[in-house]
Amino acid sequence: MVPGYQHLLQKVARPFGLAAAAILVFMMLFTTYAVVMRNFFDTPVLGVVEIMELALVALIFIAMPGVFLRDEHVTVDVVDQVVSRKIRVFLRFFGLFLTLGFLIMMMSEMAEPAIDKLSDGEVTMTLGINRFIYWIPIIFGFVLSIPAAIWVIYLYGRHGVPRDQNLDAEEGAHKMSGQAHVE
Numbered sequence: 001m002v003p004g005y006q007h008l009l010q011k012v013a014r015p016f017g018l019a020a021a022a023i024l025v026f027m028m029l030f031t032t033y034a035v036v037m038r039n040f041f042d043t044p045v046l047g048v049v050e051i052m053e054l055a056l057v058a059l060i061f062i063a064m065p066g067v068f069l070r071d072e073h074v075t076v077d078v079v080d081q082v083v084s085r086k087i088r089v090f091l092r093f094f095g096l097f098l099t100l101g102f103l104i105m106m107m108s109e110m111a112e113p114a115i116d117k118l119s120d121g122e123v124t125m126t127l128g129i130n131r132f133i134y135w136i137p138i139i140f141g142f143v144l145s146i147p148a149a150i151w152v153i154y155l156y157g158r159h160g161v162p163r164d165q166n167l168d169a170e171e172g173a174h175k176m177s178g179q180a181h182v183e
Helices: 004-041 048-070 085-120 132-159 165-182
Strands: none
Touching: 004 048, 004 132, 048 132, 085 132
């Protein structure tokens, strides 16, 4: 059973995932179009690399707030199998606070280069896309990821960290089997 707040987080995260999926579909279709035009009609499509660069940046950073809301970061379970749930919960909060600090630090460090690109007026070689345009999805992703991380920390603090089906089920089974022997 998914707790109500997890359902809410997933619902709020859904538009970010859908936007990223739409960008991915665009990237696949545009790449296919460019290959077909070049191979079958001997007509190269100009600016494919620039468009794919921009789409890839958008794909990654538009999806980022949704990843925070769903708490689905890429993780490596180094100690999860050998520590108690209390320690895993502490490590989860520690990681979330560390990540929040990282997001805030990165946002403050990104402001200057983004403003420089805006004031420089640098453009791409083929299509003349202003390089600041590439910064828009990056800033969007970081700006929305900060409140997303704060919201997850708040909800986990208030309602508890969701149980891991694999790890907590084993811990519960060990406790139950221990209780069965005691009785």
